[in-house]
Amino acid sequence: MRTEKAQHSGLCFGIRRAVSLLTAAVQEYGMVETLGPLVHNRFLVDRLAVSGIRPVTAIEQIEGEVMAITTHGVGPGILSLAKERRLRVLDTTCPIVCDARKAIQDMVASDFDIVIFGEEGHSEVVGLLGWAQNRGRAVLEVRDLKNAGRPAQRLGIIAQTTQSYFSFARFASCLVANFSRQAREIRVVNTLCRETRLRQEEAAQMAGRNELMLVIGDQASANASRLLGICSAVTETRLVETAREVDISWVADKHRIGIVSGTSAPDEVVDEVVTYLESL
Numbered sequence: 001m002r003t004e005k006a007q008h009s010g011l012c013f014g015i016r017r018a019v020s021l022l023t024a025a026v027q028e029y030g031m032v033e034t035l036g037p038l039v040h041n042r043f044l045v046d047r048l049a050v051s052g053i054r055p056v057t058a059i060e061q062i063e064g065e066v067m068a069i070t071t072h073g074v075g076p077g078i079l080s081l082a083k084e085r086r087l088r089v090l091d092t093t094c095p096i097v098c099d100a101r102k103a104i105q106d107m108v109a110s111d112f113d114i115v116i117f118g119e120e121g122h123s124e125v126v127g128l129l130g131w132a133q134n135r136g137r138a139v140l141e142v143r144d145l146k147n148a149g150r151p152a153q154r155l156g157i158i159a160q161t162t163q164s165y166f167s168f169a170r171f172a173s174c175l176v177a178n179f180s181r182q183a184r185e186i187r188v189v190n191t192l193c194r195e196t197r198l199r200q201e202e203a204a205q206m207a208g209r210n211e212l213m214l215v216i217g218d219q220a221s222a223n224a225s226r227l228l229g230i231c232s233a234v235t236e237t238r239l240v241e242t243a244r245e246v247d248i249s250w251v252a253d254k255h256r257i258g259i260v261s262g263t264s265a266p267d268e269v270v271d272e273v274v275t276y277l278e279s280l
């Protein structure tokens, strides 16, 4: 059996940066509470909790003085609530999400309506919609924009940072075709994360030369699910959180196994899966 580990794997730079900001803050304040889990990865969240970085589901549950915003960012409403409660805010929003937020703010200031290509309930999208000030919609299909109220004169199109490049390109061109008769100006801003794109491209290539692909990531991780979809379209693919979930029957008759990971899977978890496969 030969294993092939993706070059782009383990934690992405946005999550590494957040972990290092949180680690420095917990040393100073003793405890830091994150609004929602830092990442969709139980292993990493549990490890951080041991050092005093614990997730809460709502701002009302915060007991300490420091509230950390996760890499997905938040809308302005949460920042106002934190101010009212006199909390110190540690902002670990990924710089790429900050760029998407800035694009929305600039377009709203120029009288644009905003369409976000993304999952409506995902925390990053919820935050971005907050900055769109009731002028934003989040959809994954152009047809879902029908009955969206008055036709936009100026339309801005951006993407949830972890969406796939091909899907966004298809969505944006379809939207431009649909709205170009009524809108005076349509602006498409590429807010996709480069690191996510590189992982998706590498996963698609690896799926073409491996008999089995293992995607390491949490069921709730949007970008791990995307990798699962990309690889499954090409070859047999399984999503696992850790090496313990690898079923021996999947690998029994395989000679080439590819290993890719979502951006919130820690490097040691990825290496553990590789080591386990190589030990078989």
Ligand code: SF4
Residues within 6 Å of the ligand: 012, 013, 014, 015, 071, 094, 095, 096, 097, 161, 162, 193, 194, 195, 196, 223, 263
């Ligand atoms: S996946 Fe990309 S956008 Fe998300 S935290 Fe990582 S670097 Fe930032």
